[in-house]
Amino acid sequence: MHGKFVSRNIAIKKSTMPHRGTKNIIMKTLQLFSFIAFLFISVTSFAQTQKQTVKVWGECGMCKKTIEKAAKQAGAASADWNVESKILTVSYDAKQTDLKGIEKSIAAAGYDTKNFTASDEAYKKLHTCCQYERKTMTTTTENAAKCCSDANCCKDMKDCTDKDCCKGKDGAKGCTDSTTCCKH
Secondary structure, X not given: OHHHHHHHHHHHHHHHOOOHHHHHHHHHHHHHHHHHHHHHHXXXXXXXXXXXXXXXXXXXXXXXXXXXXXXXXXXXXXXXXXXXXXXXXXXXXXXXXOHHHHHHXXXXXXXXXXXXXXXXXXXXXXXXXXXXXXXXXXXXXXXXXXXXXXXXXXXHHOHHHHOHHHOOOOOOOOOOOOOOOOXX
């Protein structure tokens, strides 16, 4: 009788203990979920990085240093301006900044970009060797005349929003009351 009692206790202990196979399955499942979570976090954080190029007027190595510094101050993770091509390549976190903000910072430093023109005051502060030939600017009225030479250009003001000639003074696209664009 004593033997039956001992074997019965062992049988109970064995049945309540998890099997090694079950423990391995749980560990592998946890590892798999951890790996999937890591991949998800990695993909979403990398998906926010933008890499773009924009033309920036300038002349020399000193310009390069100033342009790249202004881009980084505006939130660019990296900035590389090519003196020959006048093209700035920037990488930035889209949650932190955008290309518009980077261009504004560069214009504030005295350099014209494709979409923003530096103030005369900022331009005049540049070193003599950095004073480049400024980009030509047409007035909104001249742009409107070119744009609206086609009578259907802004019929009901709907097609006008995509026309570069319809930029307002603040750089916003579209026909607004503050511009003379498409007013026949």
